[in-house]
Amino acid sequence: MALLEVDALQTHFRTPDGINRAVDGVSFHVNAGETLAIVGESGCGKSVTAMSILRLIPEPPGKIAGAIRFNGKNLLEATDKEMRAIRGNEISMIFQEPMTSLNPVLTVGRQIGETLRLHQGLSAQAAEDRAVEMLNLVGIPEAKRRVREYPHQLSGGMRQRVMIAIALACNPKLLIADEPTTALDVTIQAQILDLMRDLKHRVGAAIVLITHDLGVVAEVAERVVVMYAGKKVEEAPVHALFNRPRHPYTQGLLGSVPKLGSSLTGEATRLAEIPGLVPSLKQKIPGCVFASRCPHATDLCTAIAPALEEKAPGHVAACHYALREGALAA
Amino acid sequence: MSTAPLLQVNDLKKHFPIHGGFFGGVTAKVYAVDGISFDIAKGETLSLVGESGCGKSTVGKALLRLFPLTDGQVILGGTRIDDMPSSTLRPMRRRMQVVFQDPFSSLNPRMRVRDILAEPIRNFGLSNSSADLEARLVALMDKVRLPKDAINRWPHEFSGGQRQRIGIARALAGEPDLIICDEAVSALDVSVKAQIVNLLQDLQKELGLAMLFISHDLAIVEHMTHRVAVMYLGKIVEVAPRRSLFGAPKHPYTEALLSAVPQPTPGIQRQRVILKGDVPSPINPPKGCRFHTRCPYAFDRCRVEEPVLRPIADAMGEGHVSACHLHDRSAAENPLSGAKGAALLAVG
Structure with a gap:
């Protein structure tokens, strides 16, 4: 049984001008100890998928439907009290903005200790000792002194390390990282990605990594889910996705990112563009959500939404024209 | 280079005072830019890369x-503009335009696209009749591939990518020689970014523009630049033509920067240089080489003596300069002497 199973998740928001279908029927699973990346552009x-797993979506105006099974238990049916026992304990989350997601008026030691005291009933002293251990684990020098400092005394990279320390304090089984390195500089990003890889081996938590950066995906993920306009359009092991993307959107996405070293290998001098814009999520789209921007779209695509089909072992895509394994390459 | 460059910058310095204390006097300075020199030829793209701060x-x-500048010279088309009074500077401003990072805050929400684009044309007196102005506006919309009828709409009616096109059209309205793109594509989504690039x-x-492309995205920079200048803590540490910089970086910071960029190719084997620690504060930059606190190759001399930019022999082309004491060492002792770029980037 998978650690986390998301089944036909729908998260809709009621707005003054219609229902916003932010997530519209997304299913995926995460095995224990695995790193799954969810990629896609803004919107x-x-x-929202990540927030829905932890039930952090305010209801109303939001409405979550479907099923989210964690260790077989449907989180959508859990009471608030049960959810509180899971958040930060069995499933924890790292947010994008290390500047705004820490409390500015509490020391980092208090913030790391908070989850420990709440979930594991540690005393104040034991929690602080454990906080020092956690700071050491995430590679913050002089942890004994730093544990008494406030977030504003730390740099962006250090704050993100503190966020990771808080998330890992209770040895969660699942860590959801929402754009954990987007706000960081590239040399600091390399440090944090390295740390996450290292900790994953040591702590053994499964990771759901949410990002728009395909480079980060290639470096850390084992399996990838590609989302577009609230739907899952492709899912594949990381090598298969990058080497043989099946969905035209994934192909476009990969083509529009320049690779470092392009000037040395003399590759194409023009980036592939995906023409047009992401469609509004407030209108119901009868056919394929990508049809309006797809170079291969036909009448079939605008009329009937393609179902997710297994194109190769473990590789699913929602496209009428994506080739199955064995068929001739396009 | 035989012809004079379009833009020449000599020893540019900008220090920001920090006020504090009882009487609000200057207690410290931020050495944001501390003596940098470069030039840009007509029609050339120079990229300025480096981390935030x-x-x-x-x-x-x-x-x-x-x-105002703290010190240094800026020469545009043979004329010094850094000490010009603003009345004479005004017509010169036409030749140097800017595209900002955030397409949402850089357009006035209370002006129609028509007025946003017409303002520079009127300000610089480029048009003398309304028919001519109209023709110019239509041509501008066409240049940035926006529909003509969009000209009467408001900024909020456009998406991020379309707004950035309006920002580019506004920069082009003055018929500039040089466009400064300050992280002009950083805020955009991947697919839209490719459109704008x-x-x-x-x-x-089309227009033979020179560009100063300020960015932290090295893959995009490599894709579209002619030359690259790498900055660290207010100083330029290396300048080189694109292929030399990405193929054979000579400065340890450039090397680390390149190796830190995640590559969209799973499972590649590459040499990684992970820098320890954070960028020091520009209020109190380290003595000697500013990079020595994080440099994996630093030795005693780096802590006391600041290296200067000097030409480095490079098999891949001319015009490679770098500021590092390692260049004084023999090739055998210099960890950066070989062409490591290909290994860093993991390209064949």
């Missing part, structure tokens, strides 16, 4:  | 004279 619903 | 945006703003490249070819 594709990847962050 | 290295001073790359301050350079752009200083060139535009959005604030392609547009900028097309426009440069």
Whole structure:
């Protein structure tokens, strides 16, 4: 049984001018100890998916439907009290903005200790000792002194390390990281990604990594879910996705990112564009959500929404024209 | 180079005072840009790269004279503009335009696209009849591939990518020689980013524009630049033509920067240089080489003596300069002497 199973998740928001279908029927699973990346552009619903798993969506105006099974238990049916026992304990989350997601008026030691005291009933002293251990684990020098400092005394990279320390304090089984390195500089990003890889081996938590950066995906993920306009359009092991993307959107996405070293290999001098814009999520789209921007779209695509089909072992895509394994390459 | 460059910058400095204390006097200074020199030829793209806080945006703003300079010279088309009074500077501003990062806050929400684009044309007196103005506006919309009928709409009616096109059209309205793009594509989504990068490249070819492309995205920079200048803590540490910089970086910071960029190719084997610690504060930059606190190869001399930019022999082309004491060592002792770039980037 998978650690986390998301089944036909729908997260809709009621707005003054109609229902916003932010996430519209997304299913995926995460095995224990695995790293799954969810990629897509802004507005594709990847962050809302993450927030829905932890039930952090305010209801109303939001409405979550479907099923989210964690260790077999449907989180959508859990009471608030049960959810509180899970958040930060069995499932924890790292947010994008290390500047705004820490409390500015509490020391980092208090903030790391808070989850420990709440979930594990540690005393104040034991919680602080454990906080020092956690700071050491995430590579913050002079942890004994830093544990008494406030977030404003730390740099962006250090704050993100503190966020990771808080998230891992209770040895969660699942860590959801929502754009954990987007706000960081590239040399600091490399440090944090390295840390996450290292900790994953040591702590053994499964990770759901939400990002728009395909480079980060290639470096850390084992499996990838590609989202577009609230729907899952493709899912594949990381090598298969990058080497043989099946969905035209994934193909476009990969083509529009320049690779470092392009000037040395003399590759194409023009980036592939995906023409047009992401459609509004407030209108119901009868056919394929990507049809309006797809170079291969036909009448069939605008009329009937393609179902997710297994195109190769473990590789699913929602496209009428994506080739199955064995068929001739397009 | 035989012909004079379009823009020449000599020893540019910009220090920001920090006020504090009982009487609000100057208690410290932020050495945002601390003596940098470069030039840009007509039709050339020079990229300025570096991490946040290295001073790359301050350079752009200083060139535009959005604030007075602390020291140094800026020469545009043979004329010194850094000490010009604002009345004579005004017509010169036409030749140097800017595209900002955030397409949402850089357009006035109370002006129609028509007025946003017409303002620079009127200000610089480029048009003498309303028919001519109209023709110019239509041509501008066409240049940035926006529909003509969009000209009477308001900024909020456009998406991020379309707004950035309006920002580019506004920069082109004054018929500039040089466009400064300050992280002009950083805030955009991947697929839209590719559209804008392609547009900028097309426009440069079409109009022969020079560009100063300020960015932290090294893959995009490599894709569209001619030359690259790498900044660290207010100083330029390396300048080189694109292929030399990405193929054979000579400065340890450039090497680390390149190796840190995640590559969209799973499972590649590459040499990684992970820097320890954070960028030091520009209020109190380290003595000697500013990079020595994080440099994996630092030795005693780096802590006391500041290295200067000097030409480095490079098999891949001319015009490679770098500021590092390692260049004084023999090739056998210099960890950066070989062409490591290909290994860093994991390309064949």
